[in-house]
Amino acid sequence: MAVSDTQAVAATGRSGGLAVPSPLVILKKYYSVLLLIIVWEVVARLNLVTPFLLPSVSSILKGVYKATLEADLIRDTALTTYRALLSFCVALVIAVPIGISMARIRVIHWFFDPIVSIGFPTPKISFLPIFILWFGLFDRPKIFLATLACTFPIVTATYLGTMGVDKYLLWSARNMGTSENSLLRKVIFPATLPQVLNGAQIAMPISIIVVIVSEMLMGGGGLGNYIMVAQRFADSVSVFAGLLVISVLGYLLQKILEKVRALVLHWHEETQHESK
Amino acid sequence: MENICAIRNLTKVFFVERTGEYVHALDRIDLDLNRSEFLILLGPSGCGKSTLLFMLSGLDHPTSGEITFTEKSHDNKRLTCTVFQEYALFPWRTVIDNVAFGPEMRRVRKRARYREAERYIELVNLTGFETRFPNELSGGMRQRVALARALANDPEVILFDEPLAALDAQTRRVLQTELVSIWSKTKKTFVYVTHSLEEAVLLGERIVLMSSRPGRVKEIIDIADIPRPRSTTNEREVKVLAMLAEHIAAEVDKSMRREREL
Amino acid sequence: MTVRSTIVVLWRYAPIFILLAAWQMASELKFVPDSLLPSFFDVVHRWLEFLADGEIAKSGTFLWDAVRSFFASTVVTNTAASMWRGMVGLGLSIILGVTLGIAMAWFQKLRDFFEPIVMISYPIPKPALIPIFIIWLGLGHISKIAVIFAGCLIPIVISAFNGARGVDRYLIWSARNMGTREGKLLWRVVVPASLPDILSGIRMALAISFILLVSSEMLAAKSGLGFLIFFLGESGEYAGMFAAVLTITLLGFFADRAYLTIMRRILIWREE
Secondary structure, three states: OOOOHHHHHHHHHOOOOOOOOOHHHHHHHOHHHHHHHHHHHHHHHOOOOOOOOOOOHHHHHHHHHHHHHOOHHHHHHHHHHHHHHHHHHHHHHHHHHHHHHHHHOHHHHHHHHHHHHHHOOOOHHHHHHHHHHHHOOOHHHHHHHHHHHHHHHHHHHHHHHHHOOOHHHHHHHHHOOOOHHHHHHHHHHHHHHHHHHHHHHHHHHHHHHHHHHHHHHHOOOOHHHHHHHHHHOOOHHHHHHHHHHHHHHHHHHHHHHHHHHHHHOOOOHHHHHHHO | OOEEEEEEEEEEEEEEOOOOEEEEEEEEEEEEEEOOOEEEEEOOOOOOHHHHHHHHHOOOOOOEEEEEEOOOOEOOEOOEEEEEOOOOOOOOOOHHHHHOHHHHHOOOOHHHHHHHHHHHHHHOOOOOOOOOOHHHOOHHHHHHHHHHHHHOOOOOEEEEEOOOOOOOHHHHHHHHHHHHHHHHHHOOEEEEEEOOHHHHHHHOOEEEEEEOOOEEEEEEEEOOOOOOOOOOOOHHHHHHHHHHHHHHHHHHHHHHHHHHHO | OOHHHHHHHHHHHHHHHHHHHHHHHHHHOOOOOOOOOOOHHHHHHHHHHHHHOOOOOOOOOHHHHHHHHHHOOHHHHHHHHHHHHHHHHHHHHHHHHHHHHHHHHHOHHHHHHHHHHHHHHOOOOHHHHHHHHHHHHOOOHHHHHHHHHHHHHHHHHHHHHHHHHOOOHHHHHHHHHOOOOHHHHHHHHHHHHHHHHHHHHHHHHHHHHHHHHHHHHHHOOOOOHHHHHHHHHHOOOHHHHHHHHHHHHHHHHHHHHHHHHHHHHHOOOOOO
16 A cells, blocks of 8 residues: 555656567467367367357358348447447436435435345346336337346445545545535545446446347347347357357447546556556 | 633543443543644543544534634634544545645635645645655655645644554654644644654643543643754653653553453 | 334335335326236235145145145246256356366466456356357256356356455465365365355355346246246236236345345354
C-alpha cells in the first residue's frame, strides 16, 4: 500500500514499455489448447465420429466465414449484441439509484431488501413465458427479462458499495462543510463506483445468457435463434459456428467492460498497479 | 491569550448495544482553547480523547454540556477541520483536487481555488505532485495532502486524530518537525490527539492529560516555554517525559485492574 | 421461535406480502385481465391442485394412498425430475472441479496444461452449449446433466484453483516445519484453507445450475419444472404456468438459503 517517499519519487520517471510476447512464448503458453484443436481436427478428419456429432474445426471456421458472407450471422450477431447491451444499460440506469438509495434511506431498504434477497438467487429465465405473455413476441420480452436479471447483481453491488464507503471520507467531507447533495455526487458516488463496476461485470454475462436463451426459446433472430434453428436442421457445423461467435462476443463485451473499468477507475490502486 | 473556544461541563455517554451498558466516554470536561496554540490531548486508549475531538469537529454531539466558539460558523467559514490517521483522501481526486475540495464546496471559482490549493501544497512541500493520485503517494505524503486539504478550508482550529500513528518512525520524525514549522507559519490553533508521550513533548505547548473510563481531564501541563527545536534527550524534555510516563502508567494500571474485576 | 423474532421476520418480509396483496387486488379490481395476470389465489389454488392430482391405483389404505398420490402429483414428480438432474450435474462438477482446481494449484505441469483451456472456456455463455449436448446426448436426462456439469465445472475449478493458490505460505511452511508429509499437507492444510473460496465458487455454480436446468428443460424435455412452465404456457394454462414459475423461484431461493446456512456452519472458524 504505502510506498516510501523515495520509492514514490523514483516511480515518477518510469517509462512503461509494453512487451509484445513472441509467437514462441504464445505457443508454449497455449500448447494444450493447440493440442486439443489438433486432436479434434484429426478425430473429425479420420471420421472416428460422424461429422454430425463433431464437425472438424476447419469446417466450423469455414462455416463462420460462409455465414458471414451471407450476412445472416452478422445480422444475428448485431441483434444479440443490441439486445444484450441495451438491457445491460437500462439495468444500470435502474439499479444504481436503487442500490444507493437502499443504503441511504431506511424505507427503501425495508422495501427492496426482501425482494432483492429472494429475487437474486432465483433463475429469472423461468419468467420468460410470463414476459412473453405480457410483452408479446418480439424484442421487448427479451430485453425486459435481461434487464430484470441484470438489475439484481448491480443493485446488490451498489448497495454494498455504498454501505462500505470509508466512513472517514464521509466525516472529512462533512467536516469541510459539504452539503448532502454534494456529498452524494462528489463523495458517495465516486467512492461506490468500483463496486458498481463489479456488479456490472457480473451483470454483463448474465445479460448475454438471458438474451441468448430467450432467442433460443422464442426465435425472432439473434445468435441463440441461429444455433437453435441449425440444431433443428441437424446442421452441426452451424451450431458450432454459432457457439464460436457467441463465445467471441461474450469475450469481447467482457474485455470492453474491463477497458471501461480501467478508464473510469484510472485513479484506483488496481489500475495504477497494473500500469507499473 | 485570546480564548477561541470554551468547553464546559462536557459529558458524553454511549450506549453499547452488545452489552446493554452505558459507557461514560467523557465526564464533565472543562477546557479552553487559546488562539494559535498547539494543544495535545494525551491519554491511554479508550480515554475518550478521540471522542472529544469528534465533539469539537461537530461530527458528534455531546450528551450534555457545551462547546462554544467565540466565532460563529457560516457557509464560508469552517471552525474546525480534521486530519485523520486514515488520511481520508478522496482516491479519485488528484492531490490538487483533494486540497481544493473545501473551497470547491464553498463555491470558490476554479482559478481561485487552484491558486489557493497551490499555496498550501507548497506549504506542505508537495510541489510537483499536484497531479498525482493518492494511491501513487507514500503514507507520509498522503498525510501532508490531508494537512494541506484541512488548511485550505482556513478553519479556526485544526484537529488531528493521531495523524502520524500509521507511519514508520523516520517519516514520523520528519513530519513532526514539519508540523511544528507549519503551525508556527500559519498561526492556526492545533488540537492534537496522540498516545505517544514523545510526540506530546516534541510538539505541544500545553498537554492535556486525560484519564480513562470515565474520560476526565486529569492535569494540564504547560510546556510552552521549552525552546524549539526540541529533542527527547534534552534535560527538560526528559523530565516532562518521565512525569508523563508516570501518569500514563498509573492510568493503564488502573484500567487493567478494572478490566480484571469485570 | 419467540414472538419477538417472529415479528421481526414478518416485518422484514412484509414488502413481499404487500406485493402479493397488490397482485391479488389488481386482479380482483380488474385492473388487468385474467388472461394476462391470473389472481394470486387462483395461482395458489392451481398449485394445490397440482399437488393433489397424483393418479394412482387405490390400495385401500387411506394414508398410504395419500403418500403415494403425493409422490405421483405434478408438482412433486416434476420437481423431483429437475432436482435429480441438477444435483447429479452439480455434484459431478463439484467432485471433478475441486479436484482439478487444487491439483492445478499444486502441480505446475497440470496448471500449464489446463489453465489456458479453462481461460478459453470461461467466457462461453453456458446455455449456448445446450444445442450441442442435445446433438451429442439426445433429449433425455443425460444431456441436461451434462450441460449442468459443463456449465458449473469452470467456475468451481477457478475458485478451487484460486483458493488453493492463495493459501498463506506461512501456513504451508509452518506445517512442513512441523514435519507434515506432502500428502497430508494437501489434505489437512491446503484443502481446509481454500475452503472459503471453494464454497463461494460452489454457490455461484448453484445459481448457474438453476439457470441451465430451467433453460434446458424449457428447450427440450418431457418432464421437469422448466418443461412444465413452457408446456402450460403454450397451452394457455396461465394460472398453472405462474404456479410452476413460483415453484422454481422458491426452490432457487431456498436452495441458496440452505446452502448459505451450511456454508456458514462449515466456515464457522472464519472471522467475519
